[in-house]
Amino acid sequence: xxxxxxxxxxxxxxxxxxxxxxxxxxxxxxxxxxxxxxxxxxxxxxxxxxxxxxxxxxxxxxxxxxxxxxxxxxxxxxxxxxxxxxxxxxxxxxxxxxxxxxxxxxxxxxxxxxxxxxxxxxxxxxxxxxxxxxxxxxxxxxxxxxxxxxxxxxxxxxxxxxxxxxxxxxxxxxxxxxxxxxxxxxxxxxxxxxxxxxxxxxxxxxxxxxxxxxxxxxxxxxxxxxxxxxxxxxxxxxxxxxxxxxxxxxxxxxxxxxxxxxxxxxxxxxxxxxxxxxxxxxxxxxxxxxxxxxxxxxxxxxx
Amino acid sequence: xxxxxxxxxxxxxxxxxxxxxxxxxxxxxxxxxxxxxxxxxxxxxxxxxxxxxxxxxxxxxxxxxxxxxxxxxxxxxxxxxxxxxxxxxxxxxxxxxxxxxxxxxxxxxxxxxxxxxxxxxxxxxxxxxxxxxxxxxxxxxxxxxxxxxxxxxxxxxxxxxxxxxxxxxxxxxxxxxxxxxxxxxxxxxxxxxxxxxxxxxxxxxxxxxxxxxxxxxxxxxxxxxxxxxxxxxxxxxxxxxxxxxxxxxxxxxxxxxxxxxxxxxxxxxxxxxxxxxxxxxxxxxxxxxxxxxxxxxxxxxxxxxxxxxxxxxxxxxxxxxxxxxxxxxxxxxxxxxxxxxxxxxxxxxxxxxxxxxxxxxxxxxxxxxxxxxxxxxxxxxxx
Numbered sequence: 001x002x003x004x005x006x007x008x009x010x011x012x013x014x015x016x017x018x019x020x021x022x023x024x025x026x027x028x029x030x031x032x033x034x035x036x037x038x039x040x041x042x043x044x045x046x047x048x049x050x051x052x053x054x055x056x057x058x059x060x061x062x063x064x065x066x067x068x069x070x071x072x073x074x075x076x077x078x079x080x081x082x083x084x085x086x087x088x089x090x091x092x093x094x095x096x097x098x099x100x101x102x103x104x105x106x107x108x109x110x111x112x113x114x115x116x117x118x119x120x121x122x123x124x125x126x127x128x129x130x131x132x133x134x135x136x137x138x139x140x141x142x143x144x145x146x147x148x149x150x151x152x153x154x155x156x157x158x159x160x161x162x163x164x165x166x167x168x169x170x171x172x173x174x175x176x177x178x179x180x181x182x183x184x185x186x187x188x189x190x191x192x193x194x195x196x197x198x199x200x201x202x203x204x205x206x207x208x209x210x211x212x213x214x215x216x217x218x219x220x221x222x223x224x225x226x227x228x229x230x231x232x233x234x235x236x237x238x239x240x241x242x243x244x245x246x247x248x249x250x251x252x253x254x255x256x257x258x259x260x261x262x263x264x265x266x267x268x269x270x271x272x273x274x275x276x277x278x279x280x281x282x283x284x285x286x287x288x289x290x291x292x293x294x295x296x297x298x299x300x301x302x303x
Numbered sequence: 304x305x306x307x308x309x310x311x312x313x314x315x316x317x318x319x320x321x322x323x324x325x326x327x328x329x330x331x332x333x334x335x336x337x338x339x340x341x342x343x344x345x346x347x348x349x350x351x352x353x354x355x356x357x358x359x360x361x362x363x364x365x366x367x368x369x370x371x372x373x374x375x376x377x378x379x380x381x382x383x384x385x386x387x388x389x390x391x392x393x394x395x396x397x398x399x400x401x402x403x404x405x406x407x408x409x410x411x412x413x414x415x416x417x418x419x420x421x422x423x424x425x426x427x428x429x430x431x432x433x434x435x436x437x438x439x440x441x442x443x444x445x446x447x448x449x450x451x452x453x454x455x456x457x458x459x460x461x462x463x464x465x466x467x468x469x470x471x472x473x474x475x476x477x478x479x480x481x482x483x484x485x486x487x488x489x490x491x492x493x494x495x496x497x498x499x500x501x502x503x504x505x506x507x508x509x510x511x512x513x514x515x516x517x518x519x520x521x522x523x524x525x526x527x528x529x530x531x532x533x534x535x536x537x538x539x540x541x542x543x544x545x546x547x548x549x550x551x552x553x554x555x556x557x558x559x560x561x562x563x564x565x566x567x568x569x570x571x572x573x574x575x576x577x578x579x580x581x582x583x584x585x586x587x588x589x590x591x592x593x594x595x596x597x598x599x600x601x602x603x604x605x606x607x608x609x610x611x612x613x614x615x616x617x618x619x620x621x622x623x624x625x626x627x628x629x630x631x632x633x634x635x636x637x638x639x640x641x642x643x644x645x646x647x648x649x650x651x652x653x654x655x656x657x658x659x660x661x662x663x664x665x666x667x668x669x670x671x672x673x674x675x676x677x678x679x680x681x682x683x684x685x686x
Contacts, residue, residue: 192386192388194384194385194386194388195388195390197355197382197384197388198382198384198388198390199390199401200355200375200376201353201354201355201375201376201380201381201382202376202401202402202405202449202453203376203402203405203406204401204405208405212390212401213390216392217391217392
C-alpha cells in the first residue's frame with residue numbers, strides 16, 4: 001500500500017493538471033473572442049461607409065436632413081433609382097464607362113503581358129535601363145501629366161478632329177500601366193526557364209512560346225491585372241473629367257459628379273447612382289475572388 | 304542517329320570560364336556520361352550542344368554537320384530536363400505531340416507517333432492526364448516520350464533522375480538503359496551521381512572546373528584514374544590518400560615511405576626513367592589505395608600498417624571502417640560480419656600491385672594510367 005504522503009502528492013498533481021487545463025481552455029476561448037472583437041471592429045470600419053451610402057439612396061430627400069441622422073430608412077423609397085435611370089443620362093454614362101474601362105483593360109492586358117514577357121525572358125541591349133525607366137514612370141503623379149496629355153490629345157496630328165469627347169481620346173492615354181508591366185514581368189520570371197527552353201528545342205518560335213506556353217500559364221496573373229485595371233478605370237475620375245465635356249461622353253464618375261448642383265444637390269439621387277455604380281464592382285470582385293488567391297500563390301506552386 | 308563531335312569548346316559566363324577547351328567525340332549509338340561535381344561545366348556542354356547557349360569558340364558537329372550557327376530545333380537533338388519541363392497546362396498527349404505540332408506534321412501522323420512513343424514508355428493509360436496528376440517517375444517518362452517522338456539524332460539528358468526518390472531512380476535508371484539498348488540513339492547524359500555514371504555509360508567523361516579530366520569506360524576510369532580528382536571522385540567511400548616520398552631502389556623499383564608506411568613498388572607498377580625526373584623535381588607524392596583493396600590482417604600475420612578503429616559504419620552488404628593509421632585516417636571496406644570493435648588495434652594489409660601513386664601535380668604516376676593529353680579519343684576529336 002502506498003504511503004499516505006504519496007497519495008496526497010498524486011492528488012495534488014491531478015488538481016494542478018486540472019487547473020492548468022481549465023486555464024488553458026479559458027485562455028483559448030478568450031483569444032477566440034478577442035480575435036472576433038478585433039475583426040468585427042475592422043469589418044465595421046470597412047462596411048460603415050457603404051451602409052452610410054446605401055441608406056440615403058432609399059430615402060426621400062427631405063428625410064436626409066433630419067437630426068439625429070437616420071441609419072435605417074422608414075420606408076424603402078425607390079424613387080431615387082427611378083430618377084437616376086430616367087431623369088439623367090445614367091444608362092449612357094454606364095455604356096461609356098463600360099467601353100472605356102473595357103477597352104483600357106483589353107489593351108493594357110495585351111501590352112503589359114507582351115512587355116512583361118520581353119523584360120522577363122528576352123535578352124536585348126538596354127533591357128535593364130528601359131525597365132528602370134518604365135518603373136520610374138510610377139513616380140509621376142497622374143495630376144502632373146493631365147495637362148500635357150490633354151494638350152497632346154486635343155492636338156494629335158493626323159486626327160481629323162480633336163481627341164476631346166472621343167473614345168480614343170478617352171481610352172488611349174490610360175492604356176498600359178507600368179505597374180502591370182512590372183507585375184507581369186515578375187510573374188513570368190517565376191515560370192521555370194526550362195519550360196521555355198524545352199519549347200524552343202521542340203521547335204516553337206518566340207511567338208509560339210509566348211502564345212502556347214507562357215500565356216496559358218499566366219492566366220491567374222492576367223485575370224488579376226484585368227480586374228485591377230477594370231476596377232481602377234471604372235472609378236477613374238480625373239482623366240474622364242478633363243477630356244469629356246459633353247453629357248453623352250461622360251463616364252459614371254464624372255456623370256455622378258455633375259449631378260451635384262451649384263445651389264441644390266439631391267443627395268438621395270447621388271447616393272442611388274453611386275450604389276448602382278459600386279454594386280457591379282462588388283459582384284465582379286466576389287466572382288473572381290479565388291483568382292486573387294491563386295495569383296498570390298502562383299510563386300509557391302511552380303513546379 | 305549520329306556522331307557528336309565537340310572540338311576545343313570554350314564557354315564563359317561573364318568572368319567565369321565554365322568550359323575550358325573541351326574536346327569530345329561521342330560515337331554513333333554511344334551512351335556517354337558527363338560526370339562531375341556541381342558547377343564543373345558538364346551541363347553547359349550539354350546546353351551548348353542543344354543550342355540553348357552559344358559557344359565562345361570551338362565547334363559542335365552533329366551527324367557530320369557543323370551546328371554552331373543552327374537553330375536548336377534544326378539540330379535534331381532532344382533534351383530531357385532535370386525538372387522534366389512538361390507543359391503544365393497540356394495533357395500528356397498534347398505534351399508528347401507538341402514537337403510534332405510545331406513541325407506542322409499532319410494530324411494522323413502525329414496521332415500515330417504519339418501512340419508509338421507512349422507505347423514504348425508505357426504511357427497509353429495516362430494520355431489524357433495533366434502532368435500534375437502524374438508521379439515523378441511518370442512525368443519523367445512523359446518527358447522521355449516527348450523527346451523520342453520526333454526521332455532525334457541524339458538525346459541530351461541533364462540529370463534526369465535527380466528529382467526522383469532513391470527506389471524510383473534505380474528503376475528509371477534500368478528503364479533508361481533498356482530504352483537506349485532498344486533505340487540505340489546517341490546519348491549524352493549529365494550527372495553528378497557516380498553510380499548512374501558507372502551503371503549507364505559506355506564511357507564516362509569526368510570533368511572538374513570546366514576541364515575534362517579523363518574519358519574512358521567505367522572500368523578504365525575507376526581502375527586507372529588519371530589523377531587524384533578522378534581517383535577520389537569515383538568510389539564510395541573514396542580512395543585513401545597517404546602522404547609520403549618516393550625514392551628509387553636498385554633493379555628499377557621504387558620505394559614509398561610515409562608515416563609508418565613503407566612499400567616496395569615494382570617497376571611494372573611505376574614507370575622508371577621518365578618518372579625519376581618528375582619525382583626528383585616535385586619531391587612529395589601521395590599513395591592512393593581503394594578501401595576495398597585494404598584488408599585487416601589476421602592474428603599472427605605481420606608486416607601490416609598498424610592502426611586503431613575509430614568508427615564502424617555497417618551498410619548491410621559491407622562494413623566501412625575508419626582507421627587511424629599512417630598519420631591520418633584510412634577507410635577500409637570489409638566483411639559485414641567482422642567482429643571488430645571501436646577502439647580496437649588492427650593491422651592493415653594491401654597488395655602493392657593495387658596502389659596508385661600521385662605526383663605533386665596530382666597526376667597518376669602508374670605505368671598503366673592514362674594522361675589526358677595522350678588519350679586517343681581526345682586527340683582524334685581535337686584534330
